[in-house]
Amino acid sequence: MQQVKYRLVNPRLAPRRTKLEMPGWAGQPEPRADGSQEFAWHCAPFTEGAQYGIEVLYPHDNELHVSRKSGKLVFDGDFGPRPHNSGDLMWPPFRSFGQDYYTYQLLLDLKVEKDWAVRTEPHPRFYTDPTDTVPIAVPALLRTEWWPMISFVVFKIIPPVEGHTHIFRPDEPMLQILVLPVIADFTLAAMDGEEAAEREMRGRRIHGNRPSLAADTTWTSRTDTVFDGTYRHLLRAAKARERE
Numbered sequence: 001m002q003q004v005k006y007r008l009v010n011p012r013l014a015p016r017r018t019k020l021e022m023p024g025w026a027g028q029p030e031p032r033a034d035g036s037q038e039f040a041w042h043c044a045p046f047t048e049g050a051q052y053g054i055e056v057l058y059p060h061d062n063e064l065h066v067s068r069k070s071g072k073l074v075f076d077g078d079f080g081p082r083p084h085n086s087g088d089l090m091w092p093p094f095r096s097f098g099q100d101y102y103t104y105q106l107l108l109d110l111k112v113e114k115d116w117a118v119r120t121e122p123h124p125r126f127y128t129d130p131t132d133t134v135p136i137a138v139p140a141l142l143r144t145e146w147w148p149m150i151s152f153v154v155f156k157i158i159p160p161v162e163g164h165t166h167i168f169r170p171d172e173p174m175l176q177i178l179v180l181p182v183i184a185d186f187t188l189a190a191m192d193g194e195e196a197a198e199r200e201m202r203g204r205r206i207h208g209n210r211p212s213l214a215a216d217t218t219w220t221s222r223t224d225t226v227f228d229g230t231y232r233h234l235l236r237a238a239k240a241r242e243r244e
Contacts, residue, residue, distance in 0.1 A: 002116065004054070004179055007109035007149075009089075012059030015108065018051050018124065018176055025125030025173075026050070032229070038221040040128045044232045050124035054177040056108065064094065064168040066102060066135070066157060073102055073157060077168070101138065103152040110144050110177065117143045117182040120153050123173040133167040137175035143182055206230065 006015055020026040020041055027039020040046050058064075064077030073096045082091040093105040110118050119141045126134040138154040153175060157166060168174055191199065206213075210230050217229030 002113055002179070004118075005111040007111075009107040010059045012171070013056060013106070013108055015054045015056055015110065015177070018053050018055040018173070020047060020050060021125075025128050027128070032217065032219050032227065034219050035222050036219070038223065038225055038227065040124075042227065044235055046124075046127075052178065053121075054110075054118075054179070055123060055173040056106070056175050056177065057171050058168045058174045059171075060168070061170055063170070066094070066155075066166040066168075067164065068157060068162050070162075071099075072096070075102075097154055100158070101154050101156050103154050104174075105152050106150050109149045111148075112144050112179055114145055115182050116145065117141050117180055118150075119178045119180055120150075121176050121178060123176045125173060133165055135166045135168060135174050141180070141182075145182075206234070 008014060022029045022039075022041060026041040026047075028037065030036040030039065032042055040050070060077075060079060062078045064075060067074050067076070075092065075094050077092075079092045083089065089107075090105045095103055097103045112118060119139060120137050121139050122137050123134065126136060136156045136158065138156055140154065142150060144150070155166065157164065210228070213230045213233050214228030217232070218226065219228075220226050
């Protein structure tokens with residue numbers, strides 16, 4: 001198992017593995033049962049994907065609202081006085097970055113092993129937020145084996161019109177960081193006939209056995225959306241085989 005080491009300036013920026021929050025951005029703890037409201041955590045692929053990375057929480061005491069007025073970005077928040085002995089620290093830590101972007105001075109060092117890198121991206125709660133106020137971190141790949149500090153991260157404000165606001169709240173996740181191979185070492189190739197036939201047959205077998213695989217896990221939400229646990233059953237079986 002790889003160990004990611006970190007160094008930080010602000011203790012409240014301490015990174016942690018991304019957690020599903022219920023109640024919270026992942027939904028409410030309603031069971032997978034007829035009449036329940038569907039939530040993101042009910043989906044196994046989303047749950048695995050959402051917990052795949054590292055989340056960074058907003059480390060300041062007051063909310064910050066980022067919006068656009070008269071074509072310029074406006075940062076509405078109280079950061080208090082500049083910290084003592086802050087040296088080259090940018091204060092406030094936000095600034096405009098071109099017309100549609102802004103940055104936050106993160107000052108977080110994540111050291112990964114050789115041939116690995118870190119990549120910033122929006123926090124998973126961005127995809128479940130009904131208010132469109134979650135900050136949108138721009139993807140960036142950093143080779144932190146030799147780059148000793150993530151000085152800043154970039155966010156994008158959309159749409160490019162007035163009335164849209166990003167909200168940073170104290171101790172609320174503001175971005176996610178993934179740990180990835182530094183080189184995407186793969187190529188794309190069409191399957192040959194034999195392999196394509198095998199995959200098609202596998203799909204047909206899953207489809208044919210779906211009634212039995214999903215027998216105890218099929219449910220209809222209050223919006224009349226039908227769910228079943230076929231994928232979850234197969235996922236558990238695959239994980240069990242890996243442990244053998």
